[in-house]
Amino acid sequence: MSLPLIGFIGLGRMGEPMAECLLRAGYRVIGQDAVPGRAAAFAARTGAMSAVSAPQAIEQADTIITMLPSSREVAAVIEAALPTFRPGQIVLEMSSGAPDVTKSLGAKLAERDVAMIDAPVSGGVSRAKDGTLAIMAGGPDDDLDRATPVLAAMSTTIHRIGGLGAGQAMKALNNLVSAAGFLAGIEALLVGQRFGLDPERMVDVLNASTGMTNSSQKKFKQFVLSRKFDSGFGLDLMLKDLTIALDLAQATATPAPFSAHCRELAASSVAFLGAGRDHTEFARISEILAGSELHFPTEPEA
Ligand code: NAD
Numbered sequence: 253m254s255l256p257l258i259g260f261i262g263l264g265r266m267g268e269p270m271a272e273c274l275l276r277a278g279y280r281v282i283g284q285d286a287v288p289g290r291a292a293a294f295a296a297r298t299g300a301m302s303a304v305s306a307p308q309a310i311e312q313a314d315t316i317i318t319m320l321p322s323s324r325e326v327a328a329v330i331e332a333a334l335p336t337f338r339p340g341q342i343v344l345e346m347s348s349g350a351p352d353v354t355k356s357l358g359a360k361l362a363e364r365d366v367a368m369i370d371a372p373v374s375g376g377v378s379r380a381k382d383g384t385l386a387i388m389a390g391g392p393d394d395d396l397d398r399a400t401p402v403l404a405a406m407s408t409t410i411h412r413i414g415g416l417g418a419g420q421a422m423k424a425l426n427n428l429v430s431a432a433g434f435l436a437g438i439e440a441l442l443v444g445q446r447f448g449l450d451p452e453r454m455v456d457v458l459n460a461s462t463g464m465t466n467s468s469q470k471k472f473k474q475f476v477l478s479r480k481f482d483s484g485f486g487l488d489l490m491l492k493d494l495t496i497a498l499d500l501a502q503a504t505a506t507p508a509p510f511s512a513h514c515r516e517l518a519a520s521s522v523a524f525l526g527a528g529r530d531h532t533e534f535a536r537i538s539e540i541l542a543g544s545e546l547h548f549p550t551e552p553e554a
Contacts, residue, residue: 258315259310262284266377270346271300273406274406281298307333318344322489323350323354344399344403345357349370367398368395370389425500431531433467438476438538475532479547485530
């Protein structure tokens with residue numbers, strides 16, 4: 253049986269390397285992006301095909317992947333293209349979206365005999381390039397079975413977590429845990445630096461101790477102490493994920509005061525710093541409040 257033709261909508265920091273993984277696995281890909289010329293440039297570089305609009309990609313594809321900033325863009329794309337969908341197609345919604353929006357889109361697509369699963373990812377741009385993302389998938393088992401070979405071309409772990417929307421609920425809660433760990437670590441580094449501890453050595457100690465987190469391992473030295481702030485994941489996207497997590501807390505009547513505080517601090521960071529910031533710049537709000545900046549220790553002058 254020939255491999256499905258994949259329409260890939262959203263060739264941003266994650267989508268482009270993910271689409272390249274599909275090409276490496278032998279899939280034919282039709283890329284599309286709202287930024288004029290982005291899909292054509294991707295096609296010229298990789299040998300993929302490109303479409304000038306989402307309906308044009310959807311019309312030709314067997315499997316449609318959406319990798320867009322939020323559910324707002326996903327809903328806009330799918331609703332505008334509804335008449336274009338054909339029975340038998342499947343949509344793999346891989347953005348970190350809102351479960352309730354995804355469920356409602358799934359119901360509209362089901363009316364046209366089009367299947368939908370959600371399969372958001374974790375691992376960032378580096379693991380998107382390597383094809384080693386962690387995927388949290390939601391949907392009926394037969395649709396997940398059908399999607400698995402395509403997902404496996406981009407990932408090493410696929411967790412089936414429940415029905416449609418469950419993957420996105422898990423993803424938002426994962427990012428809540430990640431952001432809270434980041435913030436706690438940054439505050440600890442600021443306190444330690446003021447006390448006279450070397451923040452670089454503090455990160456080494458955390459990484460050998462119970463305070464170790466993904467942020468202590470992969471973010472503090474690399475993006476904060478270095479002042480590079482270029483991880484490739486936007487602060488606005490992190491705030492969106494925290495908002496989804498807090499919406500879930502509200503919808504399930506689960507008090508989550510610590511998480512709410514974390515979300516408020518992220519919202520303050522976005523409001524204060526403005527658009528286009530990296531999520532590791534979340535550290536800046538703690539630095540502003542503390543009145544000091546984290547950095548590698550300066551070398552003593554020779
Ligand atoms: P991005 O902003 O780099 O890319 C999004 C792409 O979608 C852009 O190229 C943009 O032009 C395109 N786009 C926007 N609206 C569109 C539309 N209506 N039609 C077609 N294209 C449109 O974002 P990203 O970092 O690639 O993130 C994508 C999703 O993956 C988000 O939901 C994010 O939360 C999630 N995510 C990101 C990372 C990361 O490290 N960057 C990691 C895991 C998950």
